[in-house]
Amino acid sequence: MNTHRLQVRVLDSRFGTEWPLPAYATAHSAGLDLRAALTEPLQLGPGETALVPSGLAIHIADPGLCAVILPRSGLGHRHGIVLGNGTGLIDADYQGPLMISLWNRSDSRFAIMPGDRVAQLVLLPVVRAVLQVVDTFETSARGEGGFGHTGVR
Numbered sequence: 001m002n003t004h005r006l007q008v009r010v011l012d013s014r015f016g017t018e019w020p021l022p023a024y025a026t027a028h029s030a031g032l033d034l035r036a037a038l039t040e041p042l043q044l045g046p047g048e049t050a051l052v053p054s055g056l057a058i059h060i061a062d063p064g065l066c067a068v069i070l071p072r073s074g075l076g077h078r079h080g081i082v083l084g085n086g087t088g089l090i091d092a093d094y095q096g097p098l099m100i101s102l103w104n105r106s107d108s109r110f111a112i113m114p115g116d117r118v119a120q121l122v123l124l125p126v127v128r129a130v131l132q133v134v135d136t137f138e139t140s141a142r143g144e145g146g147f148g149h150t151g152v153r
């Protein structure tokens with residue numbers, strides 16, 4: 001298993017007292033759950049978004065890595081609580097507070113309580129592109145076919 005020593009700054013003192021630091025829930029979990037470091041409950045109405053602090057800052061430091069913030073499946077599927085930016089991308093040189101954009105895509109209000117685990121952080125490898133301008137591409141089996149080109153069944 002690949003691991004990375006991830007530098008974390010605790011910006012909210014409830015970590016270590018009321019809340020444990022993010023941890024992998026099972027032996028093979030890919031994501032670290034992030035908490036909503038709110039001071040009071042947040043009522044997220046239908047269609048509303050809110051930028052919620054995670055109470056943490058991370059510095060990935062390794063340019064070969066990034067992190068993504070993803071929705072939690074249960075919250076997203078059952079309650080429509082997903083991310084206002086689709087997916088959050090955390091650059092390896094970012095040192096600011098880790099923020100979570102929460103979007104209630106459902107048609108009912110949803111309450112988020114301080115400390116609720118609302119999203120998850122996944123570290124991923126990064127391959128940087130070095131652009132090579134060409135006139136034509138070498139022929140491939142797919143060519144320009146896309147968007148359903150290969151059919152459904």
Ligand SMILES: O=c1ccn([C@H]2C[C@H](O)[C@@H](COP(=O)(O)OP(=O)(O)OP(=O)(O)O)O2)c(=O)[nH]1
Nearest residue numbers: 069085087088089090091094097098099100101
């Ligand atoms: O859900 C997110 C997404 C991003 N970030 C932070 C880390 C990331 O490295 C930085 C910039 O994100 P991004 O490049 O996606 O946003 P931008 O709108 O392009 O901002 P910038 O001009 O600062 O790059 O914001 C978060 O804290 N949470």
Ligand SMILES: [Mg+2]
Nearest residue numbers: 089090091094
């Ligand atoms: Mg950017």
